[in-house]
Amino acid sequence: xxxxxxxxxxxQALLVEWLLQPGVLEGFPLTDLRExxxxxxxWMSYNRFGAVLTALYDGAPxxxxxxxxxxxxxLAHQCLFAIIIDERFxxxxxxxxxxxxxxxxxxxxxxxxxxxxxxxEGNEAAIHLYKKLGFTEYGVQKHxxxxxxRYLAKIMMQRYI
Numbered sequence: 219x220x221x222x223x224x225x226x227x228x229x230q231a232l233l234v235e236w237l238l239q240p241g242v243l244e245g246f247p248l249t250d251l252r253e254x255x256x257x258x259x260x261w262m263s264y265n266r267f268g269a270v271l272t273a274l275y276d277g278a279p280x281x282x283x284x285x286x287x288x289x290x291x292x293l294a295h296q297c298l299f300a301i302i303i304d305e306r307f308x309x310x311x312x313x314x315x316x317x318x319x320x321x322x323x324x325x326x327x328x329x330x331x332x333x334x335x336x337x338x339e340g341n342e343a344a345i346h347l348y349k350k351l352g353f354t355e356y357g358v359q360k361h362x363x364x365x366x367x368r369y370l371a372k373i374m375m376q377r378y379i
Contacts, residue, residue: 220312222319225262225270225282232272232279232304233258239305244370245341247363261300268327273303273316280307283320287328296332297324313347321351325379334376338363345373353377 237246237254248254261284264270273281281303288294299320303313324330335353337344353375362372 219276220310220315221274221277222271222316223274224268225265225272227262227265229270229272229279229282230258230262233261233282233302236282236302236304242302242305244365245338245344269323271316271319271323273307273312275307275310275312280304281312281316283316285320285324285328285330294328295330296334297328297330298334298336299324300335308343313344314351317347317351321377321379330379332376332378334374337373337375339371339373345375348375348377351377 234254236242237248237258238251243249243254246257248257261282262270264284264287267287269285269287271283272279281301283299283301286298286300288297301313301317301320303316321333324333333353334356335348337348354377355373355375357374359372359374361369363370
């Protein structure tokens, strides 16, 4: 059974753990533990606004998502988000449930009308999920990141909610 709750402070350690799972950093522009810990701190800092959700599968934390809220009124209608699912729980509907809850939170609590994301080429499972939930591609930045000697494009997707 999948439940979604507001994140708690101890979820930050799980976020670091999930980011460090094999292959995950291929989908994030982070290189080492220092960068991962810094990114997790920034990610979780949005929890003070109620903008971070954690997914539980049979009571076990298994995923997290954040709305990177805009501080400027003219930009507050749109928001970048990030999501991560523990590798042991992928393919069980956790990502769909978490992203659906995040879209509802964005719309109802923060009055956001446009969500957007960045995903690297080759992350087919994530791209499939985003398309399934109505996100469409609006741009590609080739050679965005260089990882292990090869360049990856950043695919930008969005959805009006």
